[in-house]
Amino acid sequence: MDGRGKTAATVTLAEVAAAAGVGESTVSRVLRNHGSFSAKTRDRVMEAVNRLGYVPNMIAGTLASAGSRLVGIVVPSFSNIVFADVLRGASQAMEGSGHQAVIGVSDYDPAREEELIASMLSWRPAAILLAGLEHTERARAMLTGGGARVAEMLDIDGPGLDLVVGFATAETGRASARHLLARGYRRIGYVGHDLTRDTRAAKRLAGFEAALADAGLALTDRDIAPVPSSVEVGRDGLDRLLARAPDLDAVYFSNDDMAVGGYFLCLSRGIAIPDRLALFGYNGLDVARLTPQPIATIRTPRVRIGELAAQLALSGAPAQTVDVGFEVIEGATA
Amino acid sequence: MDGRGKTAATVTLAEVAAAAGVGESTVSRVLRNHGSFSAKTRDRVMEAVNRLGYVPNMIAGTLASAGSRLVGIVVPSFSNIVFADVLRGASQAMEGSGHQAVIGVSDYDPAREEELIASMLSWRPAAILLAGLEHTERARAMLTGGGARVAEMLDIDGPGLDLVVGFATAETGRASARHLLARGYRRIGYVGHDLTRDTRAAKRLAGFEAALADAGLALTDRDIAPVPSSVEVGRDGLDRLLARAPDLDAVYFSNDDMAVGGYFLCLSRGIAIPDRLALFGYNGLDVARLTPQPIATIRTPRVRIGELAAQLALSGAPAQTVDVGFEVIEGATA
DNA sequence: TGTCCTTTTGGCAGCGCTGCCAAATGAATT
DNA sequence: AATTCATTTGGCAGCGCTGCCAAAAGGACA
Structure with a gap:
């Protein structure tokens, strides 16, 4: 029935x-x-x-031999190209080794992540791959159980549970600020999205502000929308920000989607980039590289991160933190 | 060790x-x-x-009770937002019902898809979700075995194995052509990507050309790059196409990524849209809606497709084909 | 208190496969 | 032909859980 x-x-x-x-x-x-x-x-x-x-029947085979060929992966979102890239890298690494990915989407919610980790663990996966270092207490406890290797991806700013593969998140924010400061920008604003959920975006902003502070400066103004990032949110955020602080000379966006939205706003309004306003994003997105003026941003090796995380986790490498670095893309908007 | x-x-x-x-x-x-x-x-x-x-231990539980709570999903790519949306919908539907997604990426390769289906089947999944109706003979045979429900998503132009959830792919191409024809465009070109792999893009083009033929017309010229679609490929494709056929008055792109690339080219070149050249895409992408001039395109309910496919497959619905339709977005580029 | 029916509980045989061990087979050597 | 050693093979006990069934425990009522 x-x-x-x-x-x-x-x-x-x-x-x-x-x-x-x-x-x-x-x-x-x-x-x-x-x-x-x-x-x-x-x-x-x-x-x-x-x-x-x-x-x-793998089910029976796994039960008999103890140790499955499943790899649990929990990402905050499917729609964000960042995680799509990470997943692609991980898939590539698992290809051939006979491993299968069990994927869950936490929607940037730690409680949901915890749930997903729990149900993945019940499949006795060989490894669990996660985004970031922030997890609930119970999630950490379950993960430390020892059944599966754990790889935390993208961020290395903090202690990890087992394997950590990523780059210094706060440092990307610092680097962005230094880039803008070096070019003489002083009245700098920020356009962002829901930072309580996206903890890595929050870390970037913190790094950005720290670098400004080192130069004796502070953000002139900021607009933070309590929703997920998107082109539209970036466009509207910049619109609001400029209404409040028309004399900004540069804007740091929480990511490239947001920055592209800002860029489109400037195009529509005829705001000269970068002379009148400089834009700086984050991610090194394809579309941001191909706008008539390539957007200044930071490129991170996302596919490589997913690949390396899966590789290390499945090859029995010792617990370690791997810094894969990042790259400042000068672009033409700053 | x-x-x-x-x-x-x-x-x-x-x-x-x-x-x-x-x-x-x-x-x-x-x-x-x-x-x-x-x-x-x-x-x-x-x-x-x-x-x-x-x-x-789900492994043991599943073995004992026969019938797992895994759902196998094979998509051609992670990077394409289309499949990310479908996955998101499917994830949503599986949430709560205690099902887990086992996801594989075929990279638009039927042989790879077959392999993935084979290894997913060995986990005795409750259902298998696939993109499109084109599969290898052996894949169809394995799927017909009866162990798992099968849902083929996105395309309904042809016979399905069990459940089919999508829209009339060729008809989207027809609708695009009719839209351009109704606006008076006559010298129409096409910019596309690897059609041997992306069979749905090929079906769209076939529909588009059929509608042109109905009006006694044919494509003036086309540029098809043998690589996956991207903003860059769209930009370069339009560049080549215009070099060969400078007097085109409209261009149909294989999808919105490509169209955005074309749009950027026009911005850089100062080509007036839509007076000098009209652009038409496909997908209803976020970024294409937010360019200074929204791009004319076709929006498909992708999240809904994933959701519905998972829902029907897991609720024991009878074999059927569901047409979720599509929508022409007029935009401002045609 | 005894009877009858409902609810709650435990025992145990598998689910289909792998890992271990012993047995059988074959090849090489005396 | 007998002996030794390496290779190949089959039997069977689990892996941890669920489903079935019978048994035990309660409750209602006479």
Whole structure:
């Protein structure tokens, strides 16, 4: 009554063994290419496998051998290209090694992340990959249980649970500020999105402000919308900001989506970039590189991060923190 | 020697049962809130669960009960927002119902998709969600096995295996052509990306050309780059196309990323839109809606498609094809 | 207090596979 | 032909959980 009609009786390894006239363990060895068996036996087994359309049952295999080939990945969002890139890298690394990704979306909610971690752990994954270092107390406790390797990605500003692969998040904010200061900008504003959820954006801003403070300056004004980042939010945020502080000479955006929105606003309004107003983003997004004036931003090796995290976690590397660095893209908007 | 040290001995249900002084099946019933048990028993069990930090083993549970709570999803790419949206919708629908997504990326390669389907099937998923209707013969055969529900998403132009949720792909191309024709454009070009891999883009173009043919017209020229779509490829494609056919009055792009690239080229070159050249995209992307002139495009309910596909597949709905439709966005570039 | 029915509980046989061990087979050597 | 050693093979006990069934414990009522 649940629509999952078991019409085609599932073929089991035992049936394959019977059909091939060999023992179960022999079939198992052949299928996993593990242990020794004669060429003749292998052919007999493979013939039976193909004839019966046998599909191995990983569930049973995993239970018997303890240790699955699943890798749990929890990201805050699918829509943000940052996580898409990280996932792509991780997928690449898992390809071939026979691992499968079980993916969950936390929607930037630590409680939801905790839930997802709990249910992933119940699949006894070989590793769990997470974004950032901030997790609930209970999540940390579950993760420290020791069952699975843990890799925290993107941010290395703090202590990790096991593997940490990323870059110095606050430092990207500092670097952005230094870039603007070096170019002579002094009346600097900030346009951002929900910082309580996006803790890494908050860390960037903190770094940015720290660098300003080092130069004896402070943000002239800021506009922070309590919603997820988007092109639209960036555009409207800059609009509001300029209404309040028309004499800004530069704006730091919480990321490139936001900055592109700001850029579009300037285009529409005929605001000269960078002479009248400089823009600085974050992420090194494709679209931000291809606007008529490439947007000044910071590029981070996201695909590499996902790849490296998966690689290290699955290869049994010792607990460590890897700094993959970042790169300031000068662009033409600052 | 593989780094997956089982330091913390895994707590089993039997241990919880012993600690709580009840039988195993009682613990199982309490944990799944299934069957009957007294409030007192429940408290005793939960206390033991929390004290021991018990994490249920889904692998064992699934094996015992036959029928997993995993849902396999194969998408062509992570980077394309289309699939990110579909995944988001599917995730939403699975949330709460206790299902987990096992996700694989085929990179638009049917052979790779087949491999992924095979390995997902070995996890005995409750359902498999796929993009499009084109699959290898062997993939179709495996899917028809009956073990899992199948939902093919995004495209409904053809026969499906089980559930099909999407819209008429070729018709989107037709609608785009009709829109341009109705506005009086006659010298129309096409800028596209690798059509052998992206079969849905090919179907759109076929529909577009069919509608032109109905009006006694044909594409004036086309530029098809044998690479994945991107803003850059769209920009460069339009550049080449205009070099060859400077008198075009409108261009149809394979999608919005490409169209945004074309739009940026026009901005840089000072090409007046839409008077000198009209642009038409596909996808209804956020960024395309927010350019100074919103790009004419077609919006498809992608999140809804993922959501509906997962919903139907997991609720045991009968095999069917659902047309969720699409919408022409007039924009300001055509 | 005894009877009957409902609710609650525990025991245990699998689910399909792998890992271990012992047995069988074959090849090489005396 | 007998012995030794390496290779190949099969049997079977779990892995941790669920589903079934029978047994125990309560409750209602006579």
